[in-house]
Every structure is written in structure tokens, then in C-alpha cells.
Amino acid sequence: MSIRTVVGDDDSRFRAAVIEVLGADARFAVVGEAADGAELLNVATTTHPDLILLDVRMPSGGAVAARALTGANGDPGRWSTRPLVVAVSADTTPEVVASMLQAGAVGFLAKGRLGATLPDVLVRMVEGEVVVAVPTGIHALRHLLQHRREPAGVPDGPPEEQPEEP
Amino acid sequence: MTRPVASEQAVFELLDAAATAVLGVDATTTIRYANPRSLEVFGYAEHELVGKPVELLIPGDLAEKHVPLREEFWHRPIARSLAESPTVRGRRKDGSEFAAEVALTPMTTLDGPWVIASVLDVSLRREAEELVNQQGRTYMALARLNEAVATAPDANALFRRVCNVSVVYGGFAGAWILSRGRDSSIEVLANAGPLTSKLAMASADSPSLSHYVSAEVDQVVEQGHGFPTAVSTLMTGEPAFVDDFAAEDTAHATQAEAFGVRAAAAVPLRSRGRTVACLGLYSDRPRVFNEDLRALLLGAADTISLGLDRFVAWAELDSSLAQRNDLLQRLVDAQERERARIAADVHDESVQSLAAVDLRLGLLERRLQELAPSLVPDVVRIHETVTSVSDQLRHLLFELEPVGPGALLTDLLEEAAAHVFEPTDVDWRIDNEPDPREQDLSVTLRTQAVRIAKEAMVNAAKHAAAGIVTISVALDDEGVTVQVADDGVGIPPGVRQSPPGHRGISGMRDRAEATGGRLTIASTAPGTTVTVWLPRD
Numbered sequence: 001m002s003i004r005t006v007v008g009d010d011d012s013r014f015r016a017a018v019i020e021v022l023g024a025d026a027r028f029a030v031v032g033e034a035a036d037g038a039e040l041l042n043v044a045t046t047t048h049p050d051l052i053l054l055d056v057r058m059p060s061g062g063a064v065a066a067r068a069l070t071g072a073n074g075d076p077g078r079w080s081t082r083p084l085v086v087a088v089s090a091d092t093t094p095e096v097v098a099s100m101l102q103a104g105a106v107g108f109l110a111k112g113r114l115g116a117t118l119p120d121v122l123v124r125m126v127e128g129e130v131v132v133a134v135p136t137g138i139h140a141l142r143h144l145l146q147h148r149r150e151p152a153g154v155p156d157g158p159p160e161e162q163p164e165e166p
Numbered sequence: 167m168t169r170p171v172a173s174e175q176a177v178f179e180l181l182d183a184a185a186t187a188v189l190g191v192d193a194t195t196t197i198r199y200a201n202p203r204s205l206e207v208f209g210y211a212e213h214e215l216v217g218k219p220v221e222l223l224i225p226g227d228l229a230e231k232h233v234p235l236r237e238e239f240w241h242r243p244i245a246r247s248l249a250e251s252p253t254v255r256g257r258r259k260d261g262s263e264f265a266a267e268v269a270l271t272p273m274t275t276l277d278g279p280w281v282i283a284s285v286l287d288v289s290l291r292r293e294a295e296e297l298v299n300q301q302g303r304t305y306m307a308l309a310r311l312n313e314a315v316a317t318a319p320d321a322n323a324l325f326r327r328v329c330n331v332s333v334v335y336g337g338f339a340g341a342w343i344l345s346r347g348r349d350s351s352i353e354v355l356a357n358a359g360p361l362t363s364k365l366a367m368a369s370a371d372s373p374s375l376s377h378y379v380s381a382e383v384d385q386v387v388e389q390g391h392g393f394p395t396a397v398s399t400l401m402t403g404e405p406a407f408v409d410d411f412a413a414e415d416t417a418h419a420t421q422a423e424a425f426g427v428r429a430a431a432a433v434p435l436r437s438r439g440r441t442v443a444c445l446g447l448y449s450d451r452p453r454v455f456n457e458d459l460r461a462l463l464l465g466a467a468d469t470i471s472l473g474l475d476r477f478v479a480w481a482e483l484d485s486s487l488a489q490r491n492d493l494l495q496r497l498v499d500a501q502e503r504e505r506a507r508i509a510a511d512v513h514d515e516s517v518q519s520l521a522a523v524d525l526r527l528g529l530l531e532r533r534l535q536e537l538a539p540s541l542v543p544d545v546v547r548i549h550e551t552v553t554s555v556s557d558q559l560r561h562l563l564f565e566l567e568p569v570g571p572g573a574l575l576t577d578l579l580e581e582a583a584a585h586v587f588e589p590t591d592v593d594w595r596i597d598n599e600p601d602p603r604e605q606d607l608s609v610t611l612r613t614q615a616v617r618i619a620k621e622a623m624v625n626a627a628k629h630a631a632a633g634i635v636t637i638s639v640a641l642d643d644e645g646v647t648v649q650v651a652d653d654g655v656g657i658p659p660g661v662r663q664s665p666p667g668h669r670g671i672s673g674m675r676d677r678a679e680a681t682g683g684r685l686t687i688a689s690t691a692p693g694t695t696v697t698v699w700l701p702r703d
């Protein structure tokens with residue numbers, strides 16, 4: 001049984017590359033794609049994916065979208081099973097990484113450093129591993145441990161772009 | 167011991183020889199005796215005085231007051247020495263008066279009770295005393311003036327104090343600071359003295375007099391309104407004096423006299439060599455502006471002018487500083503905007519494209535593993551290059567990123583340190599927990615603090631060969647202090663002034679100063695500590 005995957009990224013070139021890579025791997029079935037957080041939430045609730053690749057910087061993406069997808073925002077939503085959320089971004093500052101982990105992401109991948117390993121890394125996450133594959137991972141974890149508080153000013157995106165519940 | 171009793175004749179012989187004017191007056195106030203010196207002093211012949219009432223020698227206005235005093239004396243005749251004498255006035259035959267002190271000695275003669283009056287002409291002494299007093303006042307006035315010039319915070323305050331000093335210490339009836347307003351009107355910048363209120367009252371019911379201080383220049387000159395000295399000085403830039411209005415037959419003079427003004431002076435006040443105002447002084451005494459006083463006034467005007475120059479210099483300095491800071495601020499803002507634009511471009515174009523290339527190369531690698539394994543190393547090399555470029559771009563992105571709204575300064579510095587020191591062996595730490603008050607710091611302040619600290623970190627990483635870098639944030643009531651301290655080799659002498667092509671240190675300094683802060687760099691061996699303090703808005 002293949003891993004049902006949805007790809008959320010506002011850059012069509014990157015999205016297409018991911019879909020091609022995962023499409024070439026029998027372990028994955030890409031069941032949907034989205035260019036912003038609201039669309040992603042829509043696609044996710046209709047396609048019931050196992051795994052979502054979430055771009056941190058796309059419109060209404062990031063931590064807000066992650067919390068809605070993982071239920072970390074306290075909204076039960078209409079999910080039979082919650083998908084795993086993997087954050088993907090070129091922005092790997094400790095605070096951004098920490099905020100995504102806090103929002104319930106099980107992994108953080110740095111754009112430009114995925115290479116040939118993407119499918120294997122994703123499989124490991126599906127199997128239960130947490131993979132923070134960024135050079136600043138240690139600082140992100142330290143950040144999480146030191147600041148056990150609601151993160152101030154994590155890049156939530158503009159409030160008017162809050163994802164709507166379907 | 168008792169004194170020998172002299173005969174009356176002997177006493178008068180003695181008085182005849184006295185160097186003091188002595189008069190003998192009987193109970194009917196008739197002069198019965200006048201010694202030769204008294205005839206000299208009062209200018210009378212003996213027969214003109216003896217037998218005449220003593221009031222002959224007292225000025226008319228005082229003669230009346232003299233009567234009750236005289237009667238009181240006869241009621242209780244007690245000797246009065248010169249030291250006890252008030253200063254009175256005596257009248258000479260020619261009508262002129264002089265200041266005098268009078269000692270009184272009661273004496274019983276065969277002819278009944280007399281009083282012997284010794285009259286001392288003290289007018290010379292009085293004049294000398296008056297001169298000393300006046301000089302004392304003049305020096306006091308000059309001292310106060312210097313003090314005003316030295317301490318006044320601005321030109322208006324200086325003008326007010328100059329007027330007050332002139333009236334209080336200079337004894338003038340009125341002091342004005344006047345300047346030419348727009349449309350050739352005359353503007354009062356400051357004034358003081360009793361003449362001010364007199365004129366204010368007069369101008370209410372006499373419209374022409376209001377022109378004294380607020381006239382059009384032409385009106386003052388052509389129609390004779392007001393006192394002309396100040397206007398003349400304002401127009402020519404030269405000092406002007408009137409010795410005695412009573413000696414002039416002009417409309418100006420008539421008006422001046424109506425207000426008890428006898429003499430006037432006006433001296434120019436200059437700023438940058440240009441006459442910007444004048445100090446007008448008015449006295450109720452004629453001929454007070456003698457050579458000495460004129461010289462003093464011109465000196466005082468120069469002193470005030472120096473003060474004015476200083477205010478102008480201050481203002482210029484302030485405005486050029488403000489301009490510089492404004493320029494720096496705008497430069498910094500523009501730089502931030504440009505950075506943000508480049509960051510967005512780099513992210514949206516280069517980084518995304520390279521990320522896609524990275525994925526496709528990965529895919530290619532996996533396919534070649536099966537189809538043509540010999541080609542894999544070539545693709546891996548290409549992939550490594552792409553990954554390295556991609557990493558550099560991510561770093562660039564972080565360098566360029568605008569500081570996010572709401573993030574705490576300490577967290578921002580932690581991120582910055584993580585990025586800067588990521589490819590190095592430097593062990594770094596943040597020395598403080600984030601302060602909740604950091605939330606209130608403006609984006610501009612946080613941006614500048616982060617950019618400055620990052621520059622300091624880059625220097626520590628690149629040049630200092632540092633082992634440990636410690637970063638700290640401390641808030642106080644007025645601002646925030648960020649410190650970056652390393653244990654490296656320190657800064658070689660001279661580098662602090664930024665060699666050509668090195669903007670690092672002066673760039674940090676410019677950023678600090680643009681936000682009104684300051685930067686200090688302490689370089690000790692070992693180690694360098696960069697401390698920046700930025701004010702809260």
C-alpha cells in the first residue's frame with residue numbers, strides 16, 4: 001500500500017519536481033497538490049492523505065496551516081486519521097524550525113538539500129521517525145526546550161489569510 | 167578738669183579764623199554773625215547776611231520744611247555734630263545750590279541763646295561718591311550682561327535679560343530690543359523699564375505714540391513719530407545717540423520730553439556681521455551717554471552679538487546633525503527595503519529553481535544507478551555543486567531577510583548566531599533569557615541591533631580566530647544594549663577607523679548613530695567586545 005501524499009507549495013517548479021520524484025517511487029502515490037494553505041486544507045480533507053509536504057512560506061501556509069492539519073490548534077475538524085505534516089523551506093532559522101515542530105510537524109526539510117534522499121527520508125518519517133534535516137536543527141531543539149512558551153511572532157502569515165474550515 | 171572760660175570776644179576771634187563756614191543765628195532765626203569763610207561759601211558780603219533771616223541761605227523748597235525743624239531745635243536745643251547731619255542743600259547768592267552738612271551748637275550769649283551753625287560744602291565729595299556708585303553699577307551691569315550672554319539658552323531669553331539688566335543695573339528708564347520686521351515695520355523683541363508701561367498707557371489714547379515701538383520705518387523717519395535713535399541704528403547699522411532732547415526742536419524731541427526722556431542711545435546687535443536688531447536705551451537724565459558709557463555700550467553690543475552668533479552656530483550644528491541623522495535613517499530604511507526585495511527575488515527565483523534542480527538531480531541519480539551506474543559519480547559531483555550553491559543562497563537569504571515583526575531580539579540574535587557560526591568551529595552562547603519587554607522594541611530598533619550584532623559576529627568568525635563568542639541583550643529604561651564579546655586576537659590598531667574598502671566597523675557605527683545610539687569597541691588581548699546601545703523610540 002503506497003503512501004498517499006499531498007504536496008503544498010506555491011512554486012510550481014518545485015511542486016512539479018517533488019511530484020515527479022515521488023511519482024517515480026512505487027512507495028508513494030501523490031493524491032493532490034496545492035499552492036496555498038487554504039487550498040491545501042481543502043485538498044487534504046477530501047483526499048485523506050497519509051503525508052503532507054507543507055511549504056513554510058507559501059500564502060497561508062507555515063505554522064497556521066500546520067496547526068490546522070495536525071489539530072494542534074485545538075480544532076477537531078472532520079478527520080478520520082490525521083495526516084503527517086512535513087515542513088519544507090529554504091528558511092531554516094532556529095525559530096522557524098522550532099515553530100513548525102511546535103505546530104505538530106514531524107520533520108523539517110531544507111529546500112535545496114533534499115537530493116536523492118527525499119523518498120527515503122519521507123518513508124522514515126511515516127515509519128515514526130522525526131527528521132529535522134537542517135544544519136540549524138540543534139539550535140531549533142534548544143530553542144524549543146528553552147522557550148517553553150507560546151512562540152511570539154512565529155511566521156503565522158497574515159491573519160486575514162486564516163485557512164477556512166471546509 | 168574744667169575748661170577755661172573764654173570771653174565771647176575770644177570765641178568770635180577764633181571763629182573768624184576757622185576754615186569752615188560758621189554762622190551765628192539767634193532765636194528769631196536772624197543771622198547775627200557770619201565768619202569770612204561763610205561769606206566766601208555763600209557769596210555774600212557781611213552786611214548782606216547779618217541781620218537777615220537764615221532761610222535766605224536755604225533753597226526755596228526746603229525753606230518751608232526748615233521752619234518746624236528750627237522750632238523743634240529751639241524747643242530742645244541739643245548739639246548736633248557733622249556726623250549726625252543729614253545732607254541738606256545750601257543756596258548761594260547767585261541762586262546756585264550745593265550739597266551741605268551742617269553741625270549745630272547751642273550757645274548762650276549775653277544777647278540770649280544762639281545757635282552756632284558750621285556749614286560744610288560736601289558737593290565735591292558727593293559727586294565723587296556718586297561717580298563711584300555709578301561705576302559700581304556699570305560694572306555690575308556689565309557683569310550681569312556677560313552672565314546673560316554666557317547662560318541664556320536662546321536669543322529671546324538673552325534679549326529679555328539684556329533689557330532687565332539695563333533697567334535694573336544700568337538705571338535706564340527704558341530698554342528695548344527692536345528689529346526690522348517684514349514690510350519695514352519695527353518689531354519689539356523684548357523690553358523693560360518704567361518707560362515701557364508709560365508708553366503702553368499713552369499709546370492707548372494717543373494713537374501717534376503707538377508708533378514709537380511699532381511704527382513703519384518711513385513714518386518714524388518722515389513724520390517724526392517715536393524716538394529716532396533705534397530706527398536710525400536699524401537702518402544704518404551704526405550706533406546713534408541723542409544727548410538731550412530738551413536742546414532739540416523736533417517732533418521727536420517734543421514727544422520724548424512728554425515722557426520724561428532726556429537722552430537716548432541705540433547700538434546695533436549683529437549676527438554674522440549683519441545688523442539683526444538694536445538695543446535702544448532711554449534715560450530721564452540728559453547727557454548720560456558720555457564717551458565712557460558709549461564705549462561701554464558698544465562693547466556690550468559686541469558681547470551680545472557674539473552670543474547671537476553662538477546661537478546661530480548652535481542651530482546650524484543641530485540642523486546639520488539632524489539632517490545627517492535623517493539621511494542615515496533614510497539610507498538604512500532604503501537599504502532594508504532593497505534587502506527585502508532582493509531576498510524575495512532570491513527566494514522566489516533562485517532558491518526555488520535550485521531546489522527543483524536538486525530534486526531532479528536526485529531522481530536522475532537513482533535512475534542512473536540502474537541504467538548507467540558509471541555516470542553516477544559525474545551527476546553526484548554536479549549535485550554537490552548545486553547543493554553548495556543552494557546552501558550559500560540560503561545563507562544569503564538569511565542575511566537579507568527583514569527582521570520579522572514580533573520576534574524577540576534575543577531570539578533574533580540566537581538565529582543570527584546560529585547562521586553566522588554554522589560553518590565555523592566557534593562555540594557561541596546567548597548570555598541571557600529573553601526579556602518580555604523586548605516585545606515592545608520597534609522593528610527598526612531590532613533590525614539595527616540584529617544587523618550590527620551580526621556584523622560583529624561575522625568579524626569574530628572571520629578575523630578574530632575566536633574560540634567562544636558570548637552574546638547578550640540588556641534592557642534599561644531608555645534603550646537596549648547588545649554586546650558581542652569574543653576571546654580572539656583583538657583588533658589591530660587602526661582597523662577601528664575602517665581601512666578603505668572596509669565598511670564593517672564604520673557601517674556598524676553609522677547604523678548605531680542613525681538610530682541615535684552609540685557603538686563602542688573594546689579590543690583587549692585576548693578578545694574584542696562590541697557594545698551597542700540603541701535608544702527606544
